[in-house]
Amino acid sequence: MTSVLEVPVDPIVERRRAVQAAATASLGRRKLGSRVALGVCWLFLVIAVIPLVALVFYVTAKGLPAWNAEFFTHSTTPEGVPGGGVWNAIVGTAVITVVATAVAVPLGLLCGLFLAESDGRTADALRFTADVMTGIPSITVGIFGYIAIVRNFGYSGFAGAFAVGFIMLPVIIRAGETAFRGVPRSLNEAAMALGARRATIARKVVVPTALPGVITGALLAIARGLGETAPLLLTIFGNQYLQWNPTKPMAALPTLIYSYSSQPYADLVQVAWGAALLLMAVVLVLSIGSRLLAAYLRKERR
Amino acid sequence: MTDAGSLSDVSPVPRLEESLTVQTERAMTEPPAGDVVMTLRDVAVAFGGRTAVRDVSFDVCAGEATALIGPSGSGKTTLLRALNRMHDAERSAKVTGTIRLGDLDVYGPDTDPTLLRSRVGMVFQRPNPFPTMSIYDNAVAGLRFNGVRKKALLDEAAESALVAAALWDSVKDRLKAHGSTLSGGEQQRLCIARALAVEPEVLLMDEPTSALDPIATKRIEELVGELKDRVTIVIVTHNMQQAMRVSDRCAFLLMGEDKAGELIEFGPTAQLFSEPSDPRTLDYVNGRFG
Numbered sequence: 001m002t003s004v005l006e007v008p009v010d011p012i013v014e015r016r017r018a019v020q021a022a023a024t025a026s027l028g029r030r031k032l033g034s035r036v037a038l039g040v041c042w043l044f045l046v047i048a049v050i051p052l053v054a055l056v057f058y059v060t061a062k063g064l065p066a067w068n069a070e071f072f073t074h075s076t077t078p079e080g081v082p083g084g085g086v087w088n089a090i091v092g093t094a095v096i097t098v099v100a101t102a103v104a105v106p107l108g109l110l111c112g113l114f115l116a117e118s119d120g121r122t123a124d125a126l127r128f129t130a131d132v133m134t135g136i137p138s139i140t141v142g143i144f145g146y147i148a149i150v151r152n153f154g155y156s157g158f159a160g161a162f163a164v165g166f167i168m169l170p171v172i173i174r175a176g177e178t179a180f181r182g183v184p185r186s187l188n189e190a191a192m193a194l195g196a197r198r199a200t201i202a203r204k205v206v207v208p209t210a211l212p213g214v215i216t217g218a219l220l221a222i223a224r225g226l227g228e229t230a231p232l233l234l235t236i237f238g239n240q241y242l243q244w245n246p247t248k249p250m251a252a253l254p255t256l257i258y259s260y261s262s263q264p265y266a267d268l269v270q271v272a273w274g275a276a277l278l279l280m281a282v283v284l285v286l287s288i289g290s291r292l293l294a295a296y297l298r299k300e301r302r
Numbered sequence: 303m304t305d306a307g308s309l310s311d312v313s314p315v316p317r318l319e320e321s322l323t324v325q326t327e328r329a330m331t332e333p334p335a336g337d338v339v340m341t342l343r344d345v346a347v348a349f350g351g352r353t354a355v356r357d358v359s360f361d362v363c364a365g366e367a368t369a370l371i372g373p374s375g376s377g378k379t380t381l382l383r384a385l386n387r388m389h390d391a392e393r394s395a396k397v398t399g400t401i402r403l404g405d406l407d408v409y410g411p412d413t414d415p416t417l418l419r420s421r422v423g424m425v426f427q428r429p430n431p432f433p434t435m436s437i438y439d440n441a442v443a444g445l446r447f448n449g450v451r452k453k454a455l456l457d458e459a460a461e462s463a464l465v466a467a468a469l470w471d472s473v474k475d476r477l478k479a480h481g482s483t484l485s486g487g488e489q490q491r492l493c494i495a496r497a498l499a500v501e502p503e504v505l506l507m508d509e510p511t512s513a514l515d516p517i518a519t520k521r522i523e524e525l526v527g528e529l530k531d532r533v534t535i536v537i538v539t540h541n542m543q544q545a546m547r548v549s550d551r552c553a554f555l556l557m558g559e560d561k562a563g564e565l566i567e568f569g570p571t572a573q574l575f576s577e578p579s580d581p582r583t584l585d586y587v588n589g590r591f592g
Contacts, residue, residue: 016501023420026449
């Protein structure tokens with residue numbers, strides 16, 4: 001034992017003790033608080049997820065019995081006629097989505113690139129327009145398609161593709177802008193300092209770097225467009241027969257589900273459930289696939 | 303509290319006799335300068351199975367500044383962040399080996415990481431004062447996080463820490479101003495004050511001057527010297543002159559064949575720079591690579 005007279009109390013040691021004492025004393029309360037907060041988060045997560053899981057299970061249970069080889073290969077039959085499938089609606093949805101994607105994705109990505117690369121009044125106006133477009137109710141888009149296309153050219157797959165593309169466009173623009181903006185400014189500057197022109201920088205540096213995000217955004221927009229019903233209701237008319245030609249009235253899965261589900265005939269309702277399951281499965285595969293693809297592309301980079 | 307017998311083969315830790323003459327209460331209740339506050343034994347950090355740094359064993363002595371030096375990729379920062387469990391937030395990170403703070407097993411099952419971090423503080427590469435808080439609130443943020451409510455204690459700690467960080471005179475009249483109104487060097491000193499206010503036993507500094515100009519750098523380096531009797535310092539630096547100026551002991555890390563950093567040499571700074579025992583250390587300190 002060292003004996004030292006008049007030991008000066010070190011204020012730092014004293015404060016260290018006080019802080020440690022306070023920290024230890026409040027540890028239980030802080031831990032409890034964080035556990036409660038985490039519990040609340042979990043609770044709300046479960047509440048949010050329950051409807052999703054219930055929906056997936058219910059649609060699967062109801063729709064799966066409708067699935068057989070004929071369901072995917074034969075066109076619709078009237079009520080009471082056995083057999084038949086939704087092949088005409090699958091073709092219609094595929095053609096409409098392909099046409100809408102072929103127009104909306106390049107256009108939307110170019111707009112997104114422009115928004116990401118330039119700050120000016122034009123960009124602000126475009127961004128505002130895209131935001132407004134996102135908020136337009138889809139039935140309004142359908143009416144617009146009806147007035148602009150159907151009244152002049154008649155019901156057709158193209159009219160439906162126009163309306164669906166209109167829904168997809170702002171989604172792609174914003175997804176594209178976000179992805180392009182995610183490219184570090186330093187890469188841009190590095191290319192600029194090498195004497196590259198803006199178009200070259202965009203083509204060789206910005207677009208390749210942003211590709212994973214761009215692909216994810218585009219696939220999600222396609223998934224969104226696939227399920228749109230209202231824009232199609234007033235534009236494609238529907239078709240009981242197989243129709244590959246988008247200048248003619250076409251069938252589509254969402255509108256088929258809409259009209260068959262309200263029919264008083266059990267066999268048509270069954271077909272509607274099957275089509276709903278098919279649509280849900282495709283959208284799910286697209287969403288999950290886009291994430292996996294983006295993760296894969298990002299991994300490739302490193 | 304230190305099992306010096308088993309350590310001697312890894313690192314010579316001489317007790318500094320003169321430090322024992324400092325007979326304040328601190329000198330009696332806590333390890334005097336030269337005593338070991340942190341021990342590292344076979345420490346390795348891996349991210350998702352890929353080892354970033356391994357085979358690190360040395361002791362951090364009280365009242366000293368220990369520098370971690372080495373070229374980029376040698377795992378200096380990764381190792382530093384293992385000392386106060388900053389890797390906990392990274393799911394794929396795995397720390398193996400033993401790190402002790404006094405009697406406490408840093409990665410022990412009963413060790414609370416928040417309590418640990420109130421004892422082992424940290425200052426980062428870039429000044430990062432909380433933008434929504436005033437200078438005063440920044441200085442006492444750690445105390446409030448740890449449940450300290452007493453105004454007297456907060457005020458006293460804020461003043462003491464700001465004085466120690468050589469910031470008090472310039473901010474005492476505008477404690478309610480935002481931290482972002484300060485210059486870069488002042489912001490970094492505010493971050494040091496913020497870390498000091500909790501009165502940690504060890505302060506980790508991760509290249510604290512890398513974002514600062516030479517004059518601000520000089521002031522931070524001076525601070526490191528002044529703070530040593532208040533808190534033990536472990537500092538990462540890529541600047542060998544800085545390591546020479548501020549540190550008492552040096553750990554030299556180097557990236558091995560398999561891209562994982564490992565400890566090449568540990569010893570008193572003067573010795574490591576003048577007559578290192580490993581030829582790679584000699585090459586590095588003479589600026590032949592890195």
